[in-house]
Amino acid sequence: MNKKIYSKMEIINAIEGINLIDIIEKGFVEYSKGNSVVPPVGELLFTDPPGDVHIKYGYIKGHDNYVIKIASGFPENNELGLSTSHGVMVMFDSRSGFLKCILHDEGYLTNVRTAVAGSICAKYLAPNKVIKIGIIGTGIQARLQLKYIKYTTKCVDVMVLGRDSKKINDYIEDMRKEGFNLEVANNSKQLCESCNLIVTTTSANESLIKKSDIKPGTHITAVGSDTPEKRELDSNILGLANLVVVDSVSQCVERGETKYALEKNIINRSDLVELGDIIMNKNNGRLCENDITVADLTGVAVQDIMITNKVYNNLNQL
């Protein structure tokens, strides 16, 4: 019998140093082409302690498997010195329903595929010349965004905005080891003035950057908002944008930054362009260096399916 369950360490080793941009791009393309079956996200909410669990699942037509991803966020784990994100990816054979493997990634692959999506947004939507990368947040996702942005962006100058000076210092120390030059932003205004590629990576419920701070020629990717409640951007920033890109129209009307902007009639559903269509060049994306563009990522099951396939194949050396 084959091994069925793999640990986080085995999974990390299976994809460490591997360029995942192409495979995640392929996932977005299949999704926007309608070649995938992705039901609405399943959700379980907890209050004591607070936590949310998301079940993202589906398959890409023609693939020999389907994947069910269960990922959780329990913020108070932080106080216990434990990771706030956890979960597993479960893969089955789509011809028989037999279990193929369980990746006990503890949320790692969700973090990675999210960072890769951010990197893809930078590739297609950032201005040609990225002057400085602005990172909001100092957690796992703030680290992984820089790690994967290397694959699509040459700039290594970074400004970081956070709330906790200890965490900011730790972040700077870690990212310097990765080859980045870092400085601290005192506030949203300073960050927006200095950076033309901004990535927000927090689980905030209120906007961390202000509309009035945004300069022409800026691209912003918001990766932190994946529930109906969370948001990281002033809704008016989406109204200011020449282009609003989403990973999934159907998900973004229900959750994330886009939901708020739609509810306030700041943008229309017909304004939204899917990332898969940008990758396929069905939409031209950024038209000039002075455009303001926003990408709102909520995380789509096709990313989980593609990364699970990659890990499975690497582990089984196919």
Add this chain to the structure above:
Amino acid sequence: MNKKIYSKMEIINAIEGINLIDIIEKGFVEYSKGNSVVPPVGELLFTDPPGDVHIKYGYIKGHDNYVIKIASGFPENNELGLSTSHGVMVMFDSRSGFLKCILHDEGYLTNVRTAVAGSICAKYLAPNKVIKIGIIGTGIQARLQLKYIKYTTKCVDVMVLGRDSKKINDYIEDMRKEGFNLEVANNSKQLCESCNLIVTTTSANESLIKKSDIKPGTHITAVGSDTPEKRELDSNILGLANLVVVDSVSQCVERGETKYALEKNIINRSDLVELGDIIMNKNNGRLCENDITVADLTGVAVQDIMITNKVYNNLNQL
């Protein structure tokens, strides 16, 4: 590190010979009391080969865990000599999101908790004197229904109706070893005349027993229909019934026998009584020996949660 994944054989050994009636009853009671969080069933459908996957998940308030069950049915596995049902139960800590265990039960626990629910229906809804048990179908569920009905019903006389004489003979041979006296029904009429407790266990899309065959004083439990398409009973049988019991009102209006009967206005939603309310005695159930009662089971996540808890505790000897 604790062991995380358990095989079907370990799971079978952990609950073999154990009375599961009480724990599954408790699940139905918590559900009907509103003490559980059970989102709508997730579903993935396949066409080539045909298959369906159900994701049932949730938690009981106050419990220290949540459970996500992934179960599939791929009918053409049968032709390959493989089990048509498969799946896993995945349990997490509801205070942290950490994985507690994976039960690679290959669909076994879904079959068992379904059979236990059938046994609970017999306990509360069958006439006081069961003359003969009528079983429709000759598969795994037809076997397990008898195995667990022993816990609630004294009768050991059984009549079976099936389509394939080889399968009927195998079934009779297996069930005789379990202490039952078996005979074959030639048709629906003969079965309904002889039996006052009938259990339908097929994945049929059309009715196998006729309204005109049903005698007063009969209870029928339909366990096979768990998708919007499947059904085992002529909808008019639900109209004939003095009482229609469902495991979950919200699920049964969407799938199973009840959906058809509601669509045809044969019964009203307000007629439906949940099994949990019968167990709690909020509804009196069968009022006289001549009543016709029907129970429509679609399978509720609370059953999966309760049986996963039982197996986990037995495996960890708590």
